[in-house]
Amino acid sequence: MSWIDLAEQKLMPTYARLPVLLVRGEGVRVWDEEGREYLDFLAGIAVNSLGHCHPxxxxxxxxxxxxxxxxxxxxxxxxxxxxxxxxxxxxxxxxxxxxxxxxxxxxxxxxxxxxxxxxxxxxxxxxxxxxxxxxxxxxxxxxxxxxxxxxxxxxxxxxxxxxxxxxxxxxxxxxxxxxxxxxxxxxxxxxxxxxxxxxxxxxxxxxxxxxxxxxxxxxxxxxxxxxxxxxxxxxxxxxxxxxxxxxxxxxxxxxxxxxxxxxxxxxxxxxxxxxxxxxxxxxxxxxxxxxxxxxxxxxENLLSRVQEQGEYLQECLRQLPGVKQVRGLGLLVGVVIDLPARLVAKVCLEKGLLLNAVKEQVLRLAPPLVVAREDIDQAVALLRQAMAQVREGGEE
Ligand SMILES: Cc1ncc(COP(=O)(O)O)c(C=O)c1O
Known part of the structure; x- marks a missing residue:
């Protein structure tokens, strides 16, 4: 029996969990049991401020x-x-x-x-x-x-x-x-x-x-x-x-x-x-x-870095087709989109990006405070692909 099946039997059903078993993390990335890599723009829901396993x-x-x-x-x-x-x-x-x-x-x-x-x-x-x-x-x-x-x-x-x-x-x-x-x-x-x-x-x-x-x-x-x-x-x-x-x-x-x-x-x-x-x-x-x-x-003067990276992230998100509004402060960001957010989050997960839906049409991004520009570029590119896929009806 898989760990996920066992979890479904043994844990109280309080969470609608995603079908991913995470086993390792480093910086802004986590890996599942099959070695698949994910860019973690959820960070334990604004928890992993220094990323995973900061030395x-x-x-x-x-x-x-x-x-x-x-x-x-x-x-x-x-x-x-x-x-x-x-x-x-x-x-x-x-x-x-x-x-x-x-x-x-x-x-x-x-x-x-x-x-x-x-x-x-x-x-x-x-x-x-x-x-x-x-x-x-x-x-x-x-x-x-x-x-x-x-x-x-x-x-x-x-x-x-x-x-x-x-x-x-x-x-x-x-x-x-x-x-x-x-x-x-x-x-x-x-x-x-x-x-x-x-x-x-x-x-x-x-x-x-x-x-x-x-x-x-x-x-x-x-x-x-x-x-x-x-x-x-x-x-x-x-x-x-x-x-x-x-x-x-x-x-x-x-x-x-x-x-x-x-x-x-x-x-x-x-x-x-x-x-x-x-x-x-x-x-x-x-x-x-x-x-x-x-x-x-x-x-490490992270506060000014958060401000800088937050502005960059928000600016990149504003350029995405289908984004109606980007709101928040620093690296706590909500993206209002013209698509079902849950579906977009699911496709993001399949593409290796973790974020979540907080409302029907709102995604939340809260990456580690140590996130780099390249990570932001990669995350925004994955989100762009995921939104395009959902728009084309590739996901139900
Ligand atoms: C603003 C706010 N207050 C309280 C909580 C509850 O925190 P915890 O889950 O650690 O009890 C949360 C969790 O999401 C939160 O966002």
């Missing part, structure tokens, strides 16, 4: 594995403190909580915001969360409730109480939803799963103003857009708007599971010992991976 990341994690893998968060460890220090140096935040995933970062942020709102206002009814429709924040109950897409909720109700949804990029609707009972406004600066839709500056500015006016936390979910993906360390920097709390995960560990909640000092200090915890969060291996990603990001 320095492999070396750092290996060295740490020989020293101390894990210990309880009841003790201090050096990599965790170093990572927190670096994150607070790269951002306007003073405190960090480490967890293991994006959804966990959102959970932590929501708990922190509710605790802070109650403590600061003395009001028991200050627990509401305003989130956007078409958002995506993860699959655990808090993050799932915040996710403003009913299709993810179906079958899992009842969800958490106190959540309201407004249209993304509609400051007027946001203003009508926020009030004295609001504990948090939770937004992605760029909706990723929702189709790679950047916020408008007016929308984020309105969110900042309303959060301040009502003593609510502004939380930015930068799980997908953070850690350099857009050409700035945080996407919020493009807007000149500072959230009170920021969620990170995906790219932070370069493929090693780690998430983080960053917060302003005053907000962070609303947590007391016992309020929140994670057995594995920020353990020495994960923290070493995160630290190495951040070191390389800085030492």
């Amino acid at each position: 320095r990341l492999v070396a750092a994690v290996t060295e740490q594995a020989q020293q101390l893998w894990h210990c309880s968060n009841l003790f201090y460890t050096i990599p965790q403190v170093e990572l927190a220090q670096r994150l607070t140096r790269l951002t306007p935040y003073q405190r960090v909580f480490f967890c293991n995933s994006g959804a966990e970062a959102v959970e932590g942020a929501l708990k922190l915001a509710r605790k802070h709102a109650r403590k600061q206002s003395g009001r028991e009814d200050k627990y509401e969360v305003v989130a956007a429709r078409n958002s995506f924040h993860g699959r655990t109950y808090g993050a799932l409730t915040a996710t403003g897409q009913p299709r993810y909720h179906q079958g899992f109700e009842p969800l958490l109480p106190g959540f309201h949804y407004i249209a993304y990029n509609d400051p007027g609707e946001l203003e009508r939803a926020v009030g004295e009972k609001t504990a948090a406004i939770l937004l992605e600066p760029i909706q990723g799963e929702g189709g790679v839709i950047p916020a408008t500056p007016e929308f984020l500015r309105a969110a900042r103003e309303l959060a301040t006016r009502y003593g609510a936390c502004l939380i930015f979910d930068e799980v997908q857009s953070g850690v350099g993906r857009t050409g700035r360390f945080l996407a919020q920097e493009h807007y000149g708007v500072e959230a009170d709390v920021v969620c990170l995960a995906k790219g932070l560990g370069g493929g090693f599971p780690i998430g983080a909640v960053l917060a302003r000092e005053e907000v962070a200090l609303s947590f007391s010992p016992g309020d929140h915890a994670s057995t594995f969060g920020g353990n020495p291996l994960a923290a070493t991976a995160g630290l190495t990603v951040l070191r390389i990001l800085e030492e």
Whole structure:
């Protein structure tokens, strides 16, 4: 029996997986069990920030594995403190909580915001969360409730109480939803799963103003857009708007599971010992991976490179026949096409290019931050071929 057949029998059917068994990766490329090569423009969905098996990341994690893998968060460890220090140096935040995933970062942020709102206002009814429709924040109950897409909720109700949804990029609707009972406004600066839709500056500015006016936390979910993906360390920097709390995960560990909640000092200090915890969060291996990603990001000046390559990628994509719109920031790119995106992604896969469809007619590209111009040229050429093939009706 093949590994794929076995997987279909043994794993819970939560994913509509593609029929490819990946066994190896290096840089911007991965290989399947038959030795077929793929250009990875999905990068674990914005995760493999340094590409696959970056030698320095492999070396750092290996060295740490020989020293101390894990210990309880009841003790201090050096990599965790170093990572927190670096994150607070790269951002306007003073405190960090480490967890293991994006959804966990959102959970932590929501708990922190509710605790802070109650403590600061003395009001028991200050627990509401305003989130956007078409958002995506993860699959655990808090993050799932915040996710403003009913299709993810179906079958899992009842969800958490106190959540309201407004249209993304509609400051007027946001203003009508926020009030004295609001504990948090939770937004992605760029909706990723929702189709790679950047916020408008007016929308984020309105969110900042309303959060301040009502003593609510502004939380930015930068799980997908953070850690350099857009050409700035945080996407919020493009807007000149500072959230009170920021969620990170995906790219932070370069493929090693780690998430983080960053917060302003005053907000962070609303947590007391016992309020929140994670057995594995920020353990020495994960923290070493995160630290190495951040070191390389800085030492190799990857942020300006992302900006440059992102512009080049977006420009190349605009030239393709059938491309109606290219949107996003840096190397988080959505391509609106006049063809079924799922079908185009399938043909891309057959041609050796990994990307994915986020909406019926929207493809997402999120290559490693180390992607080279030649890789971009190759990917765009493959996408051009795939779109032509679908257009000619070569695929049903
Ligand atoms: C913006 C955003 N938040 C949260 C999540 C959930 O992250 P995870 O799958 O690591 O729980 C995702 C995942 O796609 C995301 O894009």
